[in-house]
Amino acid sequence: MQYPDTEFKEKIISSIIISAATVSSLLLLAMLIFILRESWPIWSQIGVSGFLSGSSWKPLNTPPEIGILSMIVSTMWVAGGALLIAAPLGFGCAVFLAEFSPRPLAAILRPVINMLTGIPSVVYGFLGAAVLVKFFEVKFDLASGESLFAASLILAIMVIPFIVANSEAALRSVASEYRHAGIALGVSRQYLTLRILVPLARKGMLGALVLAFGRAMGETMAVLMLAGNTLRMPGSWFDKGEPLSALIALELGSSTPGSFHYQALFAAGLVLVLMVIAVNIGINLLFNRLQKRGDDFI
Amino acid sequence: MKRRIWLSVLLCCILAFTMLAGCASNESGSDNNAATTEDYSIKIGGSSTLAPIIAQCADNFTEEFKTWNKVDASLPEEPIVIFVSTGGSGFGMKSALDGTFDFGMVSKNLKDEEKEQFADGSITQLGSDVLVIGVNSENPVAQVKPNLTTEELVSIFSGKIKNWQELDPALPDRPIVVAVRDLGGGASEVFDSAVMKGNPISDEALQIPSMGALAGKIMDNTDTIGYVSSGLVNQNPDKIIPLSVDGIAPTLENINSGAYKIGRQLLLVSKDKPNKMEQKFLDYLLSEKGLKVVEELGYVPVAH
Numbered sequence: 100m101q102y103p104d105t106e107f108k109e110k111i112i113s114s115i116i117i118s119a120a121t122v123s124s125l126l127l128l129a130m131l132i133f134i135l136r137e138s139w140p141i142w143s144q145i146g147v148s149g150f151l152s153g154s155s156w157k158p159l160n161t162p163p164e165i166g167i168l169s170m171i172v173s174t175m176w177v178a179g180g181a182l183l184i185a186a187p188l189g190f191g192c193a194v195f196l197a198e199f200s201p202r203p204l205a206a207i208l209r210p211v212i213n214m215l216t217g218i219p220s221v222v223y224g225f226l227g228a229a230v231l232v233k234f235f236e237v238k239f240d241l242a243s244g245e246s247l248f249a250a251s252l253i254l255a256i257m258v259i260p261f262i263v264a265n266s267e268a269a270l271r272s273v274a275s276e277y278r279h280a281g282i283a284l285g286v287s288r289q290y291l292t293l294r295i296l297v298p299l300a301r302k303g304m305l306g307a308l309v310l311a312f313g314r315a316m317g318e319t320m321a322v323l324m325l326a327g328n329t330l331r332m333p334g335s336w337f338d339k340g341e342p343l344s345a346l347i348a349l350e351l352g353s354s355t356p357g358s359f360h361y362q363a364l365f366a367a368g369l370v371l372v373l374m375v376i377a378v379n380i381g382i383n384l385l386f387n388r389l390q391k392r393g394d395d396f397i
Numbered sequence: 398m399k400r401r402i403w404l405s406v407l408l409c410c411i412l413a414f415t416m417l418a419g420c421a422s423n424e425s426g427s428d429n430n431a432a433t434t435e436d437y438s439i440k441i442g443g444s445s446t447l448a449p450i451i452a453q454c455a456d457n458f459t460e461e462f463k464t465w466n467k468v469d470a471s472l473p474e475e476p477i478v479i480f481v482s483t484g485g486s487g488f489g490m491k492s493a494l495d496g497t498f499d500f501g502m503v504s505k506n507l508k509d510e511e512k513e514q515f516a517d518g519s520i521t522q523l524g525s526d527v528l529v530i531g532v533n534s535e536n537p538v539a540q541v542k543p544n545l546t547t548e549e550l551v552s553i554f555s556g557k558i559k560n561w562q563e564l565d566p567a568l569p570d571r572p573i574v575v576a577v578r579d580l581g582g583g584a585s586e587v588f589d590s591a592v593m594k595g596n597p598i599s600d601e602a603l604q605i606p607s608m609g610a611l612a613g614k615i616m617d618n619t620d621t622i623g624y625v626s627s628g629l630v631n632q633n634p635d636k637i638i639p640l641s642v643d644g645i646a647p648t649l650e651n652i653n654s655g656a657y658k659i660g661r662q663l664l665l666v667s668k669d670k671p672n673k674m675e676q677k678f679l680d681y682l683l684s685e686k687g688l689k690v691v692e693e694l695g696y697v698p699v700a701h
Contacts (some may be wrong), residue, residue, distance in 0.1 A: 341509065
C-alpha cells in the first residue's frame with residue numbers, strides 16, 4: 100500500500116503550498132484595498148479624471164488643488180527615457196554574452212553586471228547627485244543640473260542588469276537545433292544571431308524590457324535626488340520634474356495623517372501601483388498573443 | 398523523491414513557526430505597551446531635525462547614568478534604553494498619538510488644533526530652529542545686496558524675479574535657482590507663515606528632500622538661494638552666506654529677542670503625561686547639559 104500513502108502526503112503538501120500562494124496573493128490584494136481605503140475621499144470628491152488630468156498640485160491651499168498629471172508625465176519620461184538608454188546597451192550586452200563572448204570573458208562580465216543590481220539605490224542617487232548634477236552644471240553651463248534626463252541616466256544603469264540577465268536567458272533558451280542548422284547552412288555568426296536567434300528570443304527580450312520599465316517607474320531614491328522635484332509640467336526630457344515615487348517619498352513624512360494631503364499621496368501611490376500592474380498585465384497579454392502567432396514558427 | 402517531500406514539509410513547518418512566532422512577539426509587544434511600568438525603554442521618533450539632538454542627549458544620558466536607579470533611587474535597577482528614529486514631524490505626531498513612540502519629535506510651530514491633540518499629554522520646547530536665507534559664498538549678492546526685504550524674498554521665491562540682474566543691476570545675468578524643502582513640510586510651513594504669507598512658491602523651485610542636501614545644493618551651486626537651518630549655516634560659515642531680512646541679521650541676539658522672525662520650534666510631544674522615567678529624561682534635556690547639545694548642533698536653545 101505504498102501508493103495511497105504517497106498520495107495522501109502529496110495532498111497535504113499541495114494544500115500547504117496552495118495556502119502559502121493564496122496568502123501571498125491576498126497580501127497584494129489587502130495592500131491595494133488598504134491604499135484604496137486611505138485614498139477614497141480623493142476619488143469620491145475629486146474624481147478619477149479630475150485627479151489624473153489636473154496639473155496643479157497645491158494640496159495645502161484652501162480649497163486644495165490636487166492633480167497629478169505632471170507627475171505621471173514625469174514618471175513616464177524618466178522610466179521611458181531610462182529604457183531608451185538601457186535597451187540598446189542591455190540587448191547588445193546580452194547578445195554579446197550569449198553568442199559572441201569567449202567563455203572566460205563572459206565568466207567575468209556576467210557577475211560584474213549582476214553586481215550592479217546589488218548596489219543600493221541611494222548610493223546610485225548620491226553618486227548621481229554628486230557627479231552627474233555637477234557635471235551638467237559645469238559642462239552645459241546650466242543654472243542647476245537636476246533633470247529628468249539625469250534621473251533616466253542613473254535609472255538606466257540600474258535596470259541594465261535586469262535587461263541583460265533576462266535577455267541572455269531568453270537567447271540561451273532558444274533550441275540548439277536552430278544554431279546547428281544555421282551553422283550547417285554556413286550562414287555567418289552575425290546572421291545567425293540577429294536574423295534567427297534574436298527573433299526567436301524576442302518574447303523573452305520584450306519581457307525583460309517591460310520588467311525593467313516597471314522597476315524604473317517604481318524606483319524612488321535615485322529619482323528623488325536627481326529629478327529636481329519641480330511641480331511644473333515637464334516639457335522635455337531635459338526639464339525638471341517630479342515623478343510619482345519622488346512625490347510620495349518627499350511629502351508623506353511631513354503630511355498630517357488623515358488630512359486631504361495625506362489621502363492625496365495615497366491616491367498617487369495607488370496610481371503608481373496600478374501603472375506598474377497594468378504594465379505587467381499588458382506584457383502577459385502580449386505574450387499570449389505572440390505565443391499564438393508564433394506557434395507555427397517556433 | 399522521499400527526501401524532497403520531507404524537505405518541503407520541513408520548509409512548511411519553518412514557515413508556519415515563523416508566522417506563529419511573529420504573532421507571538423506581536424502579542425507580547427502590545428502587552429508591554431499596555432503595562433508601561435514593565436517597559437524600561439523610551440521610544441522617540443519623528444523630525445529628522447530633532448533626531449540628532451535627542452540621539453546625542455540620549456547617548457550622554459545613558460552613558461552618565463547607565464541604569465535607572467542611578468537617575469533616581471526610587472526607580473528600578475534596569476539599564477536605560479532610549480530608541481531614537483526619524484521619519485518627519487508628521488510621522489512623529491502620528492506615532493506619538495497611536496502609541497508607537499512615547500515621544501514624538503516635532504519641528505514646527507503647532508497649530509491650535511494640533512496642540513489640542515496633546516492636551517492630555519505634554520508638549521516640551523527644547524529650542525528653535527531658525528531658517529536663514531542663504532546663498533553661495535561666491536555669489537556676489539553677499540557683497541552687493543546683503544539685505545533683502547520681505548517683498549524681494551517673496552518675488553524671488555514665487556518666481557516673479559527669475560534673474561539675479563533683475564534683483565540688482567550690479568549682479569550677474571544668471572538665472573536664480575530657488576531651492577526649497579518639500580512643500581507642506583515643517584520648514585516650508587515656517588517659511589510660508591513668516592515670509593510668503595500664502596503666496597505660492599514658484600513651480601520651478603527645486604524641492605530638496607533634506608535640509609542637509611539643501612545646504613549642499615547652495616554650497617555647490619553659485620546661483621542658488623534657499624532657506625537653511627541656522628545650524629547648517631553655522632557649521633559651514635565660509636560656504637553659505639546668510640542674508641539679512643528687512644535689515645535684521647539672523648544673529649543669536651536677534652533670534653533670542655524675537656526680532657528675527659523666520660523660525661520654528663523644536664518640540665517633544667506625548668499623548669499621555671510622561672511617567673517618572675520619561676520626566677527624568679525631559680528634565681535632562683532641559684538642563685544645561687541638554688541645551689548645550691541643542692546649541693552645539695547649531696540650533697537656538699530655549700531660554701531658561
